[in-house]
Amino acid sequence: MPLTSPKEMFNAAYHGGYAIGAFNVNNMEIIQGIIQAGEAEKSPLILQVSAGARKYAGQNYIYKLMEAALEEADLPMVLHLDHGQTFEICRDVIEGGFTSVMIDGSHLPFEENIALTKQVVEYAHDRGVWVEAELGRLAGVEDEVSSEENVYTEPDEAVEFVERTGCDSLAIAIGTSHGAYKFKGEPKLDFERLDKITAMLPNFPLVLHGASSVLPEFVDMANQYGGKVADAKGVPEDFLRKAAKSGVCKINIDTDIRLAMTAVIRKFFQENPQEFDPRKYLGPARQAVKDMVQHKIKNVLGSSNRI
Numbered sequence: 001m002p003l004t005s006p007k008e009m010f011n012a013a014y015h016g017g018y019a020i021g022a023f024n025v026n027n028m029e030i031i032q033g034i035i036q037a038g039e040a041e042k043s044p045l046i047l048q049v050s051a052g053a054r055k056y057a058g059q060n061y062i063y064k065l066m067e068a069a070l071e072e073a074d075l076p077m078v079l080h081l082d083h084g085q086t087f088e089i090c091r092d093v094i095e096g097g098f099t100s101v102m103i104d105g106s107h108l109p110f111e112e113n114i115a116l117t118k119q120v121v122e123y124a125h126d127r128g129v130w131v132e133a134e135l136g137r138l139a140g141v142e143d144e145v146s147s148e149e150n151v152y153t154e155p156d157e158a159v160e161f162v163e164r165t166g167c168d169s170l171a172i173a174i175g176t177s178h179g180a181y182k183f184k185g186e187p188k189l190d191f192e193r194l195d196k197i198t199a200m201l202p203n204f205p206l207v208l209h210g211a212s213s214v215l216p217e218f219v220d221m222a223n224q225y226g227g228k229v230a231d232a233k234g235v236p237e238d239f240l241r242k243a244a245k246s247g248v249c250k251i252n253i254d255t256d257i258r259l260a261m262t263a264v265i266r267k268f269f270q271e272n273p274q275e276f277d278p279r280k281y282l283g284p285a286r287q288a289v290k291d292m293v294q295h296k297i298k299n300v301l302g303s304s305n306r307i
């Protein structure tokens, strides 16, 4: 099956009250773990590549790994650029075969974000490629863009932004942030704002970044085996279920993959200090990615048996 566009996936998810997981990929084990989970759950998948991932693995390597995956797995899959910072990066990945791009102008003033997004939309739509944009800012680090504080998305600005840019989906800020330290006190998201945006943009797919749950199982395991991941806190899974029923069609998960792999590898090294064959620890790490992603698909996103 060739790489696909998010169009049909999001349409079905929107009306079915579930979301598609967008998982960040950086190497072969991560790609394989995610795809094995998608196959086990018969779930569509979005695999996304950040600027950091392109730098680490090389865009062509990731693309070729995806080609291999597509030959083996009979699943609808999107290859998406995560947090594209410039028109040129979006153009390069579109030329490289990606079926979806994010242009992240969220750090720019409103009018400049509109102008940049429009430029990408025109180029991408001529080539049948989907465009995700972002309005509002997430606290924390977004690749090279960092923002001290959340600036939540204004519903009327969201409507104007979508109308004027023609973007296909929109990442919104309602209180999530990237990384493992999302909340100081009780986790809280602005669901009222989400509901308002959804009501004002009917049938329009929204995207939630910074949506890892920072699973205590892996934080505890990492810490038990020598890690220092103190006071980590993520988005509770029931918040994600609720968002998926309110117009959020794409839920981004990266930190949970990192934590699962790291926890399992730390445990392995402590229990097997004599081992030095990378397959011995990358194998269990890949299995941990698969199990964690399968759990998300089945119990949180609700995208099982949708193909």
Ligand code: G3H
Residues within 6 Å of the ligand: 024, 050, 051, 052, 053, 082, 083, 141, 142, 143, 178, 254, 255
């Ligand atoms: O949004 C950020 C993603 O988690 C990607 O992170 O830039 O370190 O690859 P990265």
Ligand code: 13P
Residues within 6 Å of the ligand: 024, 082, 083, 177, 178, 179, 180, 208, 209, 210, 211, 212, 213, 252, 253, 254, 255, 256
């Ligand atoms: P997390 O850091 O919560 O996994 O968010 C990932 C993300 O939004 C990638 O764009």
Ligand code: ZN
Residues within 6 Å of the ligand: 083, 142, 178, 209, 210, 252
């Ligand atoms: Zn993000």
